[in-house]
Every structure is written in structure tokens, then in C-alpha cells.
Amino acid sequence: AQSVTQPDIHITVSEGASLELRCNYSYGATPYLFWYVQSPGQGLQLLLKYFSGDTLVQGIKGFEAEFKRSQSSFNLRKPSVHWSDAAEYFCAVGASGTGTASKLTFGTGTRLQVTL
Amino acid sequence: NAGVMQNPRHLVRRRGQEARLRCSPMKGHSHVYWYRQLPEEGLKFMVYLQKENIIDESGMPKERFSAEFPKEGPSILRIQQVVRGDSAAYFCASSPPLRRVGDEQFFGPGTRLTVL
Numbered sequence: 001a002q003s004v005t006q007p008d009i010h011i012t013v014s015e016g017a018s019l020e021l022r023c024n025y026s027y028g029a030t031p032y033l034f035w036y037v038q039s040p041g042q043g044l045q046l047l048l049k050y051f052s053g054d055t056l057v058q059g060i061k062g063f064e065a066e067f068k069r070s071q072s073s074f075n076l077r078k079p080s081v082h083w084s085d086a087a088e089y090f091c092a093v094g095a096s097g098t099g100t101a102s103k104l105t106f107g108t109g110t111r112l113q114v115t116l
Numbered sequence: 117n118a119g120v121m122q123n124p125r126h127l128v129r130r131r132g133q134e135a136r137l138r139c140s141p142m143k144g145h146s147h148v149y150w151y152r153q154l155p156e157e158g159l160k161f162m163v164y165l166q167k168e169n170i171i172d173e174s175g176m177p178k179e180r181f182s183a184e185f186p187k188e189g190p191s192i193l194r195i196q197q198v199v200r201g202d203s204a205a206y207f208c209a210s211s212p213p214l215r216r217v218g219d220e221q222f223f224g225p226g227t228r229l230t231v232l
Contacts, residue, residue, distance in 0.1 A: 042226075046222075092159075103161040103164055104161065
């Protein structure tokens with residue numbers, strides 16, 4: 001069974017500082033990995049995804065993530081955080097393929113607080 | 117192109133009543149997923165449906181919960197005889213009809229159910 005671990009429940013960074021949110025996954029084959037962001041009271045917005053190819057993927061809002069198979073990790077990074085990045089971030093792994101169920105398994109999330 | 121729509125956004129029910137949550141997928145999408153987010157937790161997969169078919173309901177509680185996605189109209193998640201433990205945010209997601217590697221799911225804003 002697939003699983004996702006986000007070891008940091010809550011992270012606080014200063015505006016302008018760099019950010020790295022950790023994500024470790026467990027999956028038997030090549031995973032399909034996603035990072036979503038959720039603002040308070042809102043739905044989820046996709047930041048970026050990885051399913052093959054270049055292990056460094058670029059997303060929206062200046063975010064990037066690197067897939068490291070040897071470490072089973074897919075950490076999210078941003079070089080300079082803005083106050084508007086304060087939100088909850090979820091890493092997810094999906095089993096995908098034509099004709100198969102494609103449910104996502106989410107981590108428990110990391111709440112990011114940005115101080116001015 | 118409107119996104120995934122869910123209504124109501126907020127729903128209050130007393131114990132023992134029924135809750136009906138609706139989800140209209142994005143135009144052209146025929147795959148719908150339901151997830152539940154309990155307070156301070158990540159999203160948990162409940163059910164995956166295509167038009168008139170339940171594909172994967174491995175995450176659905178065995179009793180009181182049901183889902184449908186009729187040929188016409190929105191997908192419905194129905195909870196009978198609600199209990200306080202059903203209080204959560206329920207998110208719907210949709211994806212295009214041809215499942216491809218890496219296809220993302222587009223999430224709605226969620227329905228926040230409160231059981232008194």
C-alpha cells in the first residue's frame with residue numbers, strides 16, 4: 001500500500017527566507033507525486049507534479065520539488081518565501097494508469113507560517 | 117471554464133439526519149473522486165466514480181455512506197443518520213475521461229459538514 005509522510009507538522013519562516021518542506025513516500029513502483037496547497041477554508045490547488053523525466057520539477061508561484069528515488073523523497077522548495085505563501089501544504093502519491101483507479105494518498109500536511 | 121463546484125459550502129445537521137453533498141465536475145470531466153478531511157488531518161480517499169459506475173469504494177465506511185454519479189446531474193455523496201464523527205470537510209475532485217500518466221485531479225472548494 002502506498003503511504004506519504006510529512007514529518008513537519010508546523011514550520012515558521014521569515015518572509016524572504018528559503019523554504020524546504022519534506023515529503024517521504026512509500027510505493028512499490030514508480031510513483032506519481034504531487035504537491036498541493038490549501039489556504040484556510042479553501043480547496044486544494046496543485047503546485048506541481050512529477051510522473052517521469054527530469055527529477056527537478058518547476059511549479060507555480062516559484063515552487064520547485066526534487067524527486068529522489070534513493071531517498072524516497074519529494075521535497076518542496078522555494079528560494080524566497082512571501083507572506084502570501086502561508087497555508088497548508090500537502091504531498092500526495094498517486095497510482096495512475098489507464099483503466100485503473102487513481103486515488104491519491106495524502107500526507108497529513110505541513111502548516112507554513114510566515115513572519116514579517 | 118468553471119472549476120469543480122460543490123454545494124452546499126457549509127452544511128449543519130443534527131445527529132440522525134441525512135446529509136447530501138453535491139459535486140459538479142469540470143466540464144468534460146467524467147471521473148469524480150470524493151475525499152474526507154477530518155480536523156487537523158490530511159485528505160483520505162473515499163470513493164472513485166465514473167458516470168453510472170462506482171470504480172473504487174475502498175475508502176467508504178461500510179455503513180451509512182453512499183455515492184452516485186448519474187448519467188445526468190452532479191455526483192452525490194449521501195450520509196445517512198449522521199453522527200458527530202462525520203463532521204469534516206468533504207472534497208470532490210474530477211479528472212478528464214482519458215486517464216493518462218500523471219493526470220491531475222482538480223479539487224472543488226469542499227463542503228464543511230458540522231453535526232450538532
